[in-house]
Amino acid sequence: MIRFLNSLSRAVEPFQPLDPAGKVVKMYTCGPTVYSFAHIGNFRTYLFEDLLQRHLEARGYTVNRVMNITDVDDKTIRNSRAADVPLAEFTEKFTAAFFEDMRTLRIKDANVYPAATDPENIAEMIVMIDFLVKKEIAYQAEDGSVYFRINRFADYGHLAHLDLDELRPSGRIQSDEYEKESLGDFALWKAWDVADGPVGWDSPWGRGRPGWHIECSAMATRILGPQVDIHCGGVDNLFPHHEAEIAQSESYTGKKFVRFWLHSAHLLVEGQKMSKSLGNFYTIRDLIGRGFTGREIRYALLRVNYRLQLNFTFDGMVEARQSLLRLDEWIHRLRDLAAEAPPDKEYPPATSDSFFAALDDDLNISAALAELFKQIRTTNQLMDANELRPGQAAALLQWWENVNQVLQIQSNEEMIPAAVEELLRQRAAARTAKDWQLSDALREKISDLGWTVKDTKDGQKPTKTR
């Protein structure tokens, strides 16, 4: 039985999808706002969602996941105008970059990636807002924008456990919002402003653009229906974004919008909040540029439970790299031993469920990885003692296939480049001649090309190390 810590109840609850057949899981994940390259903090959340999806699938569920692309908001408009590029062209570039980074991190594609500006989504938003206005749950203020009247939704504040009477104005509330009836009312439709330039859509309330919160409500409802099983995002979205989504969606459909809310904690970098001014702001591209691979980044960001703040450090990246090399080594040994042998399906360690059982418990990745590494150590011991049979090794590889289906951290097998092949040939000759000096010099050269060569009783074994 899978259990999740539901932000709504703040309790661990057994998970069951709404689907009467108990098979399909409807999942909505808040996606990127494509105004620049997404950073590693964003991807921490997307990686958590990927782990969630893959584990649900490992447990036999079919996940129908939607991830939205926010391609119109203050920042996209501001940055596109600053770059003097039309909005669509501007966001297109960062949307493409986003997908590229997702592939680098081996994140599984969502079933649908709706964009806020898709005509069908704008239309859906207008239908929803229109409904809310007619019910007087929303109103058009003097500035032309349409706002949601939060005191018409009794449950507002429930998810975040906020007492609205205690909300005090912060510096972020600008004086230009005085048109609202109540401080907490949020925009559903933003009236066109000169700063919006050519960006805008016609609506019953005049030209304007959608508010951020309504996007998700409209897209989730249009694609997944009035109720979704799991809705995820970063904790920062818990309030007001998700609170607003609940208010809008439930006021519109009259049904409970989301059954399980899962929120991932934020990322710190070297113990501090990531910010451009501190110079500790990293994108996936930045880390690739520093010589790290996608799977190393994936592992580093995935290995701490999503509910905990993760302190991203370069020491942590090295730890990730070293752990993965140990894993690679284990796989290579198993493959060499297994060769073409048929898997021994009766071999108990290869039938172990402990890795997945650990993930059942609110995605306890630390405990799950511990199970993996215990498996690695015990099978290495057996192989050292020559006590593992080929069929057992083959069975363990099948077990690993299943685990890797969730983790996605196996190395991509690299072809040995011709230059390395040549050096290996020369080195083999030197070793036959017992010319150790030359042998060591050639090992250095090979190392310079990014390959480590090990001498075993079966000869040289090269592995790519960077």
Place this chain on the structure above:
RNA sequence: GGCGGGGUAGCCAAGUGGUAAGGCCGAGGUCUGCAAAACCUCUAUUCGCGGGUUCGAUUCCCGCCCCCGCCUCCA
């Protein structure tokens, strides 16, 4: 001020009312021409601090200290 998360070995981190998983780093060893890899041994008598409950608490209760996040559009 309100709400929430966290303080476990050098670092990351799991965990339970019964005596501390796992990973990385480090030291020594086996193996090796030397390495590498793998394995073995060592590395927290102790889980922020002080009380309490209990036969027994890191785990439950009370108080305190420290770090971090959110409090209206930031994953």
